[in-house]
Amino acid sequence: MSHYSPKELLERMLSNLGISAEVQEEMRPSGPTLHILSDEASFLIGDEGQVLEDLQYLLNRMLMNDEMDQPRVSIDIAGHRLSFQRKFLEDIKVIVDRVKEEGGEVTLDPMNSYERMLVHNTYKDDPGVVTSSPEGPERIKQIIVRKAS
Numbered sequence: 001m002s003h004y005s006p007k008e009l010l011e012r013m014l015s016n017l018g019i020s021a022e023v024q025e026e027m028r029p030s031g032p033t034l035h036i037l038s039d040e041a042s043f044l045i046g047d048e049g050q051v052l053e054d055l056q057y058l059l060n061r062m063l064m065n066d067e068m069d070q071p072r073v074s075i076d077i078a079g080h081r082l083s084f085q086r087k088f089l090e091d092i093k094v095i096v097d098r099v100k101e102e103g104g105e106v107t108l109d110p111m112n113s114y115e116r117m118l119v120h121n122t123y124k125d126d127p128g129v130v131t132s133s134p135e136g137p138e139r140i141k142q143i144i145v146r147k148a149s
Contacts, residue, residue: 006073031071041078100128105146
């Protein structure tokens with residue numbers, strides 16, 4: 001099987017779906033991000049970003065199955081991911097601050113791997129709180145947030 005770059009593979013996926021789009025690649029410290037520019041942005045984002053998440057998951061699975069030595073690739077459409085990150089982390093901060101103040105632990109709503117990575121990375125160096133997720137291959141898991149002892 002011939003090997004495609006993440007950008008080429010995403011372009012082929014979109015083309016095969018009949019979606020007219022331009023894909024731009026940006027290198028970030030967290031790895032490559034592919035920006036999709038399309039008149040069909042709202043369709044590609046889907047309800048609450050689910051289509052975007054599924055598209056990103058599929059792309060990364062295909063890259064892994066093609067045995068390409070690639071870091072995990074993020075996909076963004078019309079700045080949706082950045083906007084989502086800000087709002088998502090603001091909501092999580094309210095919960096984390098409450099746990100720091102009141103103690104105990106809170107189990108967050110189920111999240112996909114991208115959302116869990118955001119939470120864990122945001123609080124990994126915070127001495128006031130500990131985050132943990134159960135082990136296992138499931139895509140959707142919960143995070144437990146507890147006050148650090």
